[in-house]
Amino acid sequence: MAKVTNTHSKTPIGLPDGSVVPPGGTVDVPQWVDYSNRQNLAFYVEAGVLVVEGGEPVELSKEELIAKLKALGIEAGKNSSLKTLQERLAEAEEKAKADIIAKLTEKGVAVGEGVTLEELQAELAKHQ
Numbered sequence: 758m759a760k761v762t763n764t765h766s767k768t769p770i771g772l773p774d775g776s777v778v779p780p781g782g783t784v785d786v787p788q789w790v791d792y793s794n795r796q797n798l799a800f801y802v803e804a805g806v807l808v809v810e811g812g813e814p815v816e817l818s819k820e821e822l823i824a825k826l827k828a829l830g831i832e833a834g835k836n837s838s839l840k841t842l843q844e845r846l847a848e849a850e851e852k853a854k855a856d857i858i859a860k861l862t863e864k865g866v867a868v869g870e871g872v873t874l875e876e877l878q879a880e881l882a883k884h885q
Contacts, residue, residue, distance in 0.1 A: 759785075759810065770801060774792075
């Protein structure tokens, strides 16, 4: 989990998960890794408006990557390289997200940008 501090004296900054970091305030942001590379947030961090403590990406082990792939219906060999597993997982998650977005759209549910796979799965479960 990352602690995100807004160093600006007047402007609150909204985050993709709906939380708002008030001026001079600090907020715990569990999903920081998921959207820290967004252009606007990266700019704020680079400019020093947002200061982030913790929230470093956690590198998954081979076993964890294989388990995540299996949960998405993809079999991966134990002799696959870490890089290959990471790439396959990223591709599988993007495909799963696209599939869920299509299903939600059919049901008339609007989906915003930057939504995680877990959030999409939860939303789909609500509408079934």
